[in-house]
Amino acid sequence: MAEEQKGFFRGLMGKLVGGDAQPQETVIPPASEPEVRPGFFERLKKGLSRTQENLIGRIDTLLLGKKQIDADTLEELEEILLTADIGVATSVELIRALEQRLKRNELQDGEALKRALREDILARLEKYAAPLDINTSTPFVIVVIGVNGVGKTTTIGKLANRYAMSGKRVLLAAADTFRAAAAEQLEIWGERAGVDVIRHQEGADPSAVVFDACKAALARQCDLLIIDTAGRLHTKVNLMEEMKKIRRVVGREIPGAPHETLLVLDAATGQNAISQAKLFKEAAEVSGVALTKLDGSAKGGIVVAVSNEFQLPVRYIGVGEGVDDLRDFDPQQFVAALFQ
């Protein structure tokens, strides 16, 4: 996407997440044209290019001209991992593993070190990775949560489109009743995907929206119900209580639901995303994560940190604003794109 367009959407986001009182204009990015766009792996690589530079680029510089790998090299590597948002706990863990390899004389040169690091990162990502299977229940209910502006509604729009295209009967619920333009934004995505949206007036009780949406999903024999929630309320405590209430209502109307509580995190926010994961995991029984805005972020290491520190599966990654810029998270592909 052109730089000026990005600026435009960022400005737009500012408007959408800004003051709540004024009526807000709702615009979403135009539909992308898959046939003229490069393949997903190419886009993933492009999207991860800043992280690649920040992490692998700096490792390459560190290793340049190094005759042998020693404890000092690993110490410097630890610095790099830390600043690439892999997180303290995971960085320490990775370095410990490399120290063991060093003791066993497995790190002969820089290439061996990079190979080992790649293996160790992949092993950690694979340990928790699990694509979301929505065929395990009907309707399958996803509650999407996360702070304002991280990309919840966009992610829902992309998911709705994807599952509707694959023949699923999808319903959306606009349970973000706090912000003026929230339901309209979801409706635009719904229209684009050919999917209905259950909504109430602004300021309505989110649980009432959820109640209606559950009833409708059952009556219409939907395969998938996705619930959009507010990213911001008057206080953080309110927000967490609201999430719990929504989950309770869903569970009462559809036994076993929600089947997924999907936490959306903005990869560009680095350590903030970690704090949010901690907060939401404690309060809302998060079962999976979608990491958005990996494109253009140098902080893609956050994927490793979130998965490893919170033992949470990263279900989806977002690498752009377009409708087809969301994919299942594939650790092999991710690591390949990063280390290439």
Ligand SMILES: Nc1nc2c(ncn2[C@@H]2O[C@H](COP(=O)(O)OP(=O)(O)OP(=O)(O)O)[C@@H](O)[C@H]2O)c(=O)[nH]1
């Ligand atoms: N570059 C990029 N932008 C994204 C991605 N996902 C979402 N966005 C943009 O992020 C901005 C905010 O997205 P929303 O979906 O409105 O975020 P939200 O979490 O619903 O925000 P609230 O409703 O205010 O809580 C929009 O401009 C999106 O286009 C992504 O993967 N890459």
Ligand SMILES: [Mg+2]
């Ligand atoms: Mg939203």
